[in-house]
Amino acid sequence: MVSKDTQVFISRVLGMPIVDAAGDQVGRVKDVVCFLRADGRAPRVKGLVAELFARARIFVPMVRVHDITPNQVAILGQVDTRRFKRRESEVLVAADLLDRNIQRDRPTRIEDISMTQVRNREWELGTVALRASTGVGRFGFGGRGKPEVVSWKEIPDLILSTGRTAAHLIAEFTDMKAADIAQELHDLEPESRAEVIEALDDDILAEAIEELPEDEQIELISQLDTERAADVLSEMDPDDAADLIRDLPADVAEDLLQRMEPEEQADVRRLMAYEEFTAGGMMTPEPIILDTDATVAQALAHARLESLTPALASMVFVTRPPLETPSGRYVGAVHIQRLLREPPTIMVTTLIDDNLEPLRPDTPLAQVSRFFATYNLVVAPVVNDGGHLVGAVTVDDVLDHMLPDDWRGDLMDEVDASEVSEAADV
Incomplete structure (x- = not known):
């Protein structure tokens, strides 16, 4: 297994075979997905874009990456085989950054970028290898200087711009607790909320929805297209998903259930067979x-x-x-x-x-x-x-x-009131 603080240059990973726990090849690495973060922190690596033998591209989260050797990437557990769909907040290292020209004292391009494992299966971008042109080369063409390795902080494309844009909010959300993300979503204007929700990962959005008041849960899930709503429900805890689906119109609920992943659908249907205010209706099926x-x-x-x-x-x-x-x-x-x-x-x-x-x-x-x-x-x-x-x-x-049905809403209103009071004191 790759040790903590080990650098892996991304150009060496591209094209590398991906093997499962049995040692069978499941595809090849085509790109590395990362996202920028606020407060001067290094961009976080989310996962890999893998190309399967059928040439379909899927997303492999870094939590599934068990080992990276000079010859292969080993993964553990199951991965979602749905086609990879890039989100607005994501950066593709190979497609967006490698070979890109940047502004320096002479023409310079990004030749490579390293990623470093900072904690167990948690990776960040580290150094950037640059190569500058030396002017006219031996045969009259542009010459190539020696590569220069610099910190990611010297590359403008890897620094998050200031402000409260959707990209900035999503960057902040990556290190926030679900309840705090829910509070942020609760406070956003409808237009900004819709933009943020569209760019959020399904698992983060699912955790935040679980912390929202019931009426806001229904409103938010109803705003998503049916496929996305089913994906988000699949990421929720089964008992929370069951509670939410119970509150939806019967035809909408059945349509969403049909589109959920089979295993998650089975768990939710089993919970919905029990009365809500019983042990069976409250339990999680995954102890x-x-x-x-x-x-x-x-x-x-x-x-x-x-x-x-x-x-x-x-x-x-x-x-x-x-x-x-x-x-x-x-x-x-x-x-x-x-x-x-x-x-x-x-x-x-x-x-x-x-x-x-x-x-x-x-x-x-x-x-x-x-x-x-x-x-x-x-x-x-x-x-x-x-x-x-x-x-x-x-x-x-x-x-x-x-607790009362609207206890989450009351709590959020208390937070809003306390912020107004603090502002008045200032």
Whole structure:
């Protein structure tokens, strides 16, 4: 695996084969996608444009890139095979920057750009190799000087212009929490909001929508074209997507469900089969599920996944195969604190909390909230009458359903009011 702070020059990656975990080639690298960031930070590398054997081009996020060697790029996990569609805020390194002429004291062009891994699977642009013309060459043509390596900061095209443009807002959003992005979207004028939403990545937009008041969620998703709306819903947590789809007209909801990715569609339909204010209607179908032969080390490895919320990471569930919901026979649950106190080779099944009875899908909200308070939990298993784990309810799911429908709107209005008050004090 590429070590932290290792430089990789992009021209050497272009055309390189991309292989999956089995070592099979799935395509070749055609370009590198990045975006500019505010406050003097280096441009972030989002991913690779890969050309498949059918000559279709897809996007491979950098989180899927496991290793870059002199001969290949290795990826892990599944990638979206939908055709790559460039967003307005994105910069394609090869297409937009390589061989571009820049203004210096003599004619100079960009010959290469390096990218550096700054954290686990997080990459930034680093140095830029420039080559200046030396005037008249040996045969009367323009001569080539030695390459000069400079910081990305010396290249105007890699510096975000000041202001509150859509590109500037999107650059700021990359390092903001979803709730703060939602607040920004809430505060924007309709025209600016539409421009920003069009350029935002589906996953970022999905997380922000989850933090908006219900009426704004419906308004925003209704403004998107049907394909984009389905893509964004596929990126949302299944329970949040189910809640939103329930509030849409039946024909619109069914059309969106049909267009969602099959796996996400199945999760959402399963949740929509339950009443909204029950454990089944509130749960997420994607908790940590382990087989009966799993060890403490394996359990902790699953709990470390960045995609998990703190609540979901606080407990692992043990079942018989299959290990996706609805699972095989439910065996029990283990708290993260218990896992942290035990040797890594201990079997998880020896640490099960025998006093924790699971919720049933039809358990009403009032009973679920008392269950959480009684056992001091932040997550709880939901098991059906057949003894299969169908999901898990987290404390934030419970709070979302206990608070008034417009609580997010009230919170945003309070933020707006506090900003007005601060401005008046100044």
